[in-house]
Amino acid sequence: MSITPTKQPVIPRIKKETIRKLLRRGERIDGRRFEEYRPIKAYINVVPKAEGSALVRLGNTIVMTGVKLEVGTPFPDRPGEGVLQVNAEFVPLASPTFEPGPPDEFAIEAARVVDRCLREPKAVKLDELVIIPGKKVWLVFNDIYLLDHDGNIIDAGMMSSMLALNNARIPSIVSIEGDNIVIDKKVKEKPLGINVNVVAVTIGLIDEYILVDPTLEEELVLDSKITIGIDENNRVVGIQKTGMRGIKPSTLENIVDIALKKGVELHRVLGEVLNNPQQYSKTLAEIMK
Numbered sequence: 473m474s475i476t477p478t479k480q481p482v483i484p485r486i487k488k489e490t491i492r493k494l495l496r497r498g499e500r501i502d503g504r505r506f507e508e509y510r511p512i513k514a515y516i517n518v519v520p521k522a523e524g525s526a527l528v529r530l531g532n533t534i535v536m537t538g539v540k541l542e543v544g545t546p547f548p549d550r551p552g553e554g555v556l557q558v559n560a561e562f563v564p565l566a567s568p569t570f571e572p573g574p575p576d577e578f579a580i581e582a583a584r585v586v587d588r589c590l591r592e593p594k595a596v597k598l599d600e601l602v603i604i605p606g607k608k609v610w611l612v613f614n615d616i617y618l619l620d621h622d623g624n625i626i627d628a629g630m631m632s633s634m635l636a637l638n639n640a641r642i643p644s645i646v647s648i649e650g651d652n653i654v655i656d657k658k659v660k661e662k663p664l665g666i667n668v669n670v671v672a673v674t675i676g677l678i679d680e681y682i683l684v685d686p687t688l689e690e691e692l693v694l695d696s697k698i699t700i701g702i703d704e705n706n707r708v709v710g711i712q713k714t715g716m717r718g719i720k721p722s723t724l725e726n727i728v729d730i731a732l733k734k735g736v737e738l739h740r741v742l743g744e745v746l747n748n749p750q751q752y753s754k755t756l757a758e759i760m761k
Contacts, residue, residue, distance in 0.1 A: 488693050495504050495681045502531075502687060507730055509685045509737065514631065514745045516639045517753040523660060524640025527759060528632040531687065532622035536756070537614060537632040539640040539664070544611040554601025554609040558587035558627065560616040577723065581712070582616065582625050586633055589670050589701030589710040590614075596637060597665030601727055603645065608653055610642065612664070621686035626699050626712075630672035631742060638746055640664040669746075670709060671738035673731040674699045677717065682727060698727055702735030 491501050500506065510642035519525040524539035546553060560583035562576075590596060601610035605749030614637065616629045645653060676686035676694040685689060691697065696715030703709050708728065713719070719727070745752045 480585075482662060487689065491690065491693050492678065495678060496509070500683065501689060504683060507601065507684045507734070509734065510687075511647050512631075512738075512741050514635060514741065515752050515754045515759055516745060516749060518756045518759060520755065522597075523643065524636040524638070524664065526632045526635035526639065527619075527756065528628045530624060530628040530631075530685070532620060533624060533628050533688075534618075534620035535625065535632045536617045536619055536751050537629065537636040539636045540613040540615065541640070541642055541664075542611045542613070543608055543655065545607065546602070548608045550598075551606035552602055553598040554596075555611045556587070556590065556596050556598060556614065557611065558583045558614045558616070558633070560586075560618070562618045562621070572657075578625075581714070582618075582629055585626050585672070585699055585701075585710065585712045586614070586616065586630050587714075589630060589672060590633070590637075592701070593670060593703045593707070593709040595634075595668050595670050595703075597667055600665040601642075603653060604648070604651065607651055612637075612640075621688060623691045624674050624685050627672045627674050630701070631738065632672065634669055634671065634742060635745060637664055638666055638669070639749070647688070669739065669742055671706045671735055671742060672699050672701050672710075672733045673738065675718070675727050675731060677715070677723075678739065682723075682730065683706035684730065698724075700728065700729075700731040700735075702732060702739075704739050706732055706735065719757055 474688050491751040494501055513529040516526045518527045519538050523541045527536040555643035560579045603609055614633050618625055642662045643655045643657045646656050647654045674696050676683045677696045678693055695717035699712045700708055701710030
């Protein structure tokens with residue numbers, strides 16, 4: 473889990489007033505339509521030593537996910553399943569407001585929302601990760617790193633996690649003697665089993681205005697924010713709301729309808745990368761040039 477607490481940046485009052493004034497004119501501060509995502513760029517296999525990895529640029533927000541597999545023991549109440557653990561770290565270079573220290577609520581929230589959206593629809597085939605029933609299983613660590621912060625961390629983190637998990641390969645087991653298992657991390661052939669792909673759609677509310685994919689400046693003005701997890705079968709698999717403002721049932725229905733439509737767009741981006749791995753495989757050094 474992250475060891476980086478955050479302090480929310482202060483947005484000048486004149487900027488807040490400008491954002492609201494533009495909304496009343498049907499405009500956003502960056503020129504997008506209310507229901508429009510920022511440009512999305514995605515890459516896979518960005519960290520060759522990881523079992524799976526991906527990087528997603530959502531506008532100026534950059535999130536990288538690395539997947540690591542280790543042999544461990546299953547949970548006592550789930551002896552026939554492997555273990556999936558989602559962590560999030562907000563790297564200090566991502567924002568001048570990030571400082572070293574214990575995990576803060578934003579990193580914890582991001583990790584938990586991604587975890588819930590993966591766990592509820594059983595996105596990962598945990599039952600295929602058993603090595604010795606009740607004794608030894610594969611532990612899957614899905615580590616999310618925020619490298620540049622300009623809002624909407626969860627949507628970028630969800631997509632980078634899904635890409636990294638899809639491209640993860642399980643290390644080869646050399647031998648099993650009793651409870652002693654020898655693995656060769658240099659040989660990775662078997663893919664991590666995936667049942668269903670999931671994306672997240674975050675929508676913000678400012679007054680009566682509904683904004684898809686809010687930037688950091690917009691997030692600092694929002695009255696409320698909702699993130700909705702949507703699987704490839706167009707089912708809602710998770711919802712997280714933040715902010716003090718209540719939401720009318722009719723507004724919530726509208727938000728869900730918008731999220732389902734935008735979920736189709738995000739799954740299209742996800743599918744494009746997964747179906748063309750050679751085209752989107754780049755190392756982190758190549759991306760950051």
